[in-house]
Amino acid sequence: MTAPTWILQASGLNKQYGPGCPRCQQFTGPAHNNSQCPICNTVHACVDAGFTLHQGEVLGIVGESGSGKSTLLQMVNLATPADSGHIWYREPRTPDAEPVDLLQMDAYRSRHFRNDRLGIVYQRPELGLNMRFTVGGNVAEKLLLANWRHVGNIRARIRELMEQTELPPERIDDAPHTFSGGMLQRVQIAKALSSSPSLLLLDEVTSGLDLSVQARVLDLIRRIQWEQQMTMLLVSHDLGVIKQLARRTIVMKNGHIVESGLTDQILEDPQHPYTQLLVSSAL
Amino acid sequence: MIAPLLQVNNLHKSFVLHLIDGRTIDPIQNVSFSVDSNQHFLVWGRSGIGKTSILKCIYRSYLASSGEIWFNSDQFGMIDMVQADDSMVLKLRHREIGYCSQFLKVLPRVAALDVITEPLVRQGMPEPDAHDIGREWLSQLGIAQRLWHASPVTFSGGEQQRINLGRAFIASPRLLLLDEPTASLDAGSKQIVVDMIQRAQQRGTAVLTVSHDLDTLAKLADGQLAL
Numbered sequence: 001m002t003a004p005t006w007i008l009q010a011s012g013l014n015k016q017y018g019p020g021c022p023r024c025q026q027f028t029g030p031a032h033n034n035s036q037c038p039i040c041n042t043v044h045a046c047v048d049a050g051f052t053l054h055q056g057e058v059l060g061i062v063g064e065s066g067s068g069k070s071t072l073l074q075m076v077n078l079a080t081p082a083d084s085g086h087i088w089y090r091e092p093r094t095p096d097a098e099p100v101d102l103l104q105m106d107a108y109r110s111r112h113f114r115n116d117r118l119g120i121v122y123q124r125p126e127l128g129l130n131m132r133f134t135v136g137g138n139v140a141e142k143l144l145l146a147n148w149r150h151v152g153n154i155r156a157r158i159r160e161l162m163e164q165t166e167l168p169p170e171r172i173d174d175a176p177h178t179f180s181g182g183m184l185q186r187v188q189i190a191k192a193l194s195s196s197p198s199l200l201l202l203d204e205v206t207s208g209l210d211l212s213v214q215a216r217v218l219d220l221i222r223r224i225q226w227e228q229q230m231t232m233l234l235v236s237h238d239l240g241v242i243k244q245l246a247r248r249t250i251v252m253k254n255g256h257i258v259e260s261g262l263t264d265q266i267l268e269d270p271q272h273p274y275t276q277l278l279v280s281s282a283l
Numbered sequence: 284m285i286a287p288l289l290q291v292n293n294l295h296k297s298f299v300l301h302l303i304d305g306r307t308i309d310p311i312q313n314v315s316f317s318v319d320s321n322q323h324f325l326v327w328g329r330s331g332i333g334k335t336s337i338l339k340c341i342y343r344s345y346l347a348s349s350g351e352i353w354f355n356s357d358q359f360g361m362i363d364m365v366q367a368d369d370s371m372v373l374k375l376r377h378r379e380i381g382y383c384s385q386f387l388k389v390l391p392r393v394a395a396l397d398v399i400t401e402p403l404v405r406q407g408m409p410e411p412d413a414h415d416i417g418r419e420w421l422s423q424l425g426i427a428q429r430l431w432h433a434s435p436v437t438f439s440g441g442e443q444q445r446i447n448l449g450r451a452f453i454a455s456p457r458l459l460l461l462d463e464p465t466a467s468l469d470a471g472s473k474q475i476v477v478d479m480i481q482r483a484q485q486r487g488t489a490v491l492t493v494s495h496d497l498d499t500l501a502k503l504a505d506g507q508l509a510l
Contacts, residue, residue, distance in 0.1 A: 005370075054370060180501050215392065244390070262343060262369050269345040273301035280302060 013085035018042025035187040056229040060246030068255040115145040121194025123204035125184035136172035161190040182213035287317040294350035327510030334493035383451035402454035
């Protein structure tokens, strides 16, 4: 029997903001086009979400603003605590080891896991970077958390990462505010890759960039994915971005996963009314 | 008895158009046929009758509504493409099933040489080796050398279609699905397609073609289905 190839298996993930009431289910969800219960005002950001992520694949999560896609990503990033559910992780370096439930880890192990095995790139650079640090300082921060100590080694690693992400290494000591939007996304990518994570999380990474810059950032991500066989979870509201990078896609609406499948099938033969609307709305 | 490479049983596909009153369209109803290894099978009929939908159901770009599509995989045995999970479909696409759409769709900044060799590189072939093979293919396809490092989006319709076909044939899948491969081609280019199909068969590839160009393709077919 061949070993399973998944590295992440999430099931029953829930996140709500508010106390909830017996009538929440009756008034929220895709059928009601609403995530917020009109009785108790609880927002159901993510309801019973689950997916499997295989080693080396890019899984896209698409949906409109407020659909719960970033909440789902942040639960995987262990930054937003899930109310319930499981996120099983299988370490690709030791595939025979038992999977661990990331949501059952204590705070210390959870922090260590985040620093060491996860990398994240946000839409807004100020969420991923400390704008008061230099570019090198930002990348060094993650390396220090991953127990790098030798200054020379740290700077050499940062220069290597800057070259890899097509940033001029001589600007290692420059402040982030002197970089363009596209370059700041590259700095975030360099920082995310610094600890050689097994999973890269991308949250609307090209939104807000102009088209040519967007194309270069997407090309960079595609190259990194191919060269390093990097596993990625990609959140975007842009079907064009999803189409370029993801082989499989999840569609979310009002906190629920309404459809999942191969990306070309989602685009060419969407089943759910919302997915049909989404595809028909593409420019 | 050896099982056919592809066995389609009672295939049915309907589209529910939720944005247009939830109306249903049924382009394929109860279609059955089989394709053996090395065979060239032709599905023909007028435009809009559901030929492309059959190919897309086999490739799983469309979800079949009912029926069975059994593929005899070298690696995984008999797989029903209607029921197979997405990961299995991706594995089969990676190694055993190729698809050539009617029109080439590529990023406008990827060179023709990279476009045509992409399937080989994806299968793990080192890029320089893949490029050597790609250059041979581009020559055989009659693509001028000065165009090899340009994006095919700037090419003529015929040149684009030849690149499209070359990319489908280059990795020698066990089953190749061709959607109107001779549409928009002149007589010389059609002959190139005929040669490619024949060479693919010699290499052990079964070819399933949908087309309305019977003049060019019917004489090559080992089996036919009229819709």
